Amino acid sequence: MNNKLQYVRDDETVDDLQLKGLNLIQKKEGFKFGIDAVLLSDFAYIKNKHKVMDLCTGTGIIPFLIYGKYKPECVYGLEIQEDMVDMAKRSVKLNELEGNVCFINEDLKNIDYLKTLDKFDVVTVNPPYKLNNSGIINPNDKLAIARHEILCNLEDVISAARILLKDNGRLFMIHRPERLADIFILMRKYKIEPKRVKMIHPKVGKAPNIVLVEGQRDGGAYLKWEAPLYVYDEDGKYTKEIDSIYWRS
Template identity: 30%
Template structure:
C-alpha cells in the first residue's frame, strides 16, 4: 500500500493494519496533549495518533501498545523514521494484562466499537473482540495520573454508554466535540475527554466538509500543520 505523507512524517501502511483515516487524524489534532508529559496510546495501528501528538507537544514521551503484532511492527517502523523517534516507544501488549508503575497524563484511543460479526475486515481494530469500552475505561482509570485525561473518538450512538461507564469509574466528562461529516448533517462521531475532576463540560461542534469533497475551513485550519494539501475554494 502507498504510504501516507504528512508535513513532518510519513506513515507506511499495510492491508493487515487499520489504515490512516479521518477519525485518527481528528483525535491526533484535537486531544488535549499540551500539558502532558507521559502519554499512552491504546491500539496504535500505524502510530498516526502518537506521531501527531508528538508533533504537537515536543516535551512529552509516548508509549503505544497494540495486541496486533503486525500493527506493532508497522508502528515501530513509522516511529523510527520520524523526527520524534527518541520520544516514541511501542510494544506488543494486550491492555487487559498490561502492568506498569507509571501513570499517564494523557491516555488516547481510537477504540474498536463494532460488535463482533462475521466480517474479517480490520477485525481486531474495528470489532470489540479483544477490547470493549468497559475494559478500556477500567484500565484507563487505573493508569491515569491524578490530573490525567482520557481522550477517545467514538460513534455518536455509543456516546451515552461510554459516558455512563466512565462515570462508574469516577471519570467525569470534561470535553465533548460533536463531529459532523458535512455541514447541516447529523453528528456522526464524538471526541470525548474525561478526568477525575468534576467540572462543567466544554461542548463544541466540528464540521469536516462544507460540501462533498470540499473540506471546511475549520478542518483545514485544524490540520494545517499536518496535511500537505492546500485549501480548496
C-alpha cells in the same frame, strides 16, 4: 528517504503525514488511518512536559501526530497485534524518533502489566467502534479487529485508562455518537468524569457521525458541550476548520 527504505517491506507503503517531515509505514492493502486519528490528535490537549499513552494504537498514527504537533516528553502506543507494532517500531526508526515515541505489544486487558507502567498525564484512544454482535466475524481479520469489539470492548478501554492515568489526568476518546450514553456511564463507573464533548457532522444538515470526548480522572462534575465541527461545506469541499486541522491553512 532512500537510505531509510531498509525499514519498508514490499507489501508496505510510506505515507507522508504532512507534519514536520514525519512519515508512517502502512500496508498497501489493509487498514489505514483516516480522519478520526487527525481529529483526535487535534482535540487532545497536550503540553510538552506531558507523558502520553495511546491505546489501540494500530500502526502508531496518533502517537506520531501527537509528537509532531505537541512535542511532549514522550508518547507511547499500546497495541495487541504484533504485526502492527512491528510496523510502528519501524516507523520510529524511519523518523529517527527513538526515545521520543515508543510502542508496546501488549493486551490492554492485562491489568497486571498495566500496573507496572508509569502513570500518564494523557491517555488517547481511537477504539473499535462496532459492537461484536453483528454476525460471524473472523477473529484473525485485521480490519475486523480494528472496527469491531473483538479483542477489547469500551469498558476494557476505559478501565485501562483509569489505571494508566495520573491523578487528574485526561482521557481523550473518539467514538460514534450512538455510544455516547455508554461512554458516560462507563467513565463514571471508573471515576473518569466527562468534561468536554464535540460532535463531528459530515456537513450542515446531516446528523453527527463522530463524537470526541474528554474525561478527567477523579474530576469534578462539569460538562462543556463544544460547537460542532462540519467536515464538508455545501460544495463538497473540506471546511476551513478541517483544512486548519490538516495544517493546510
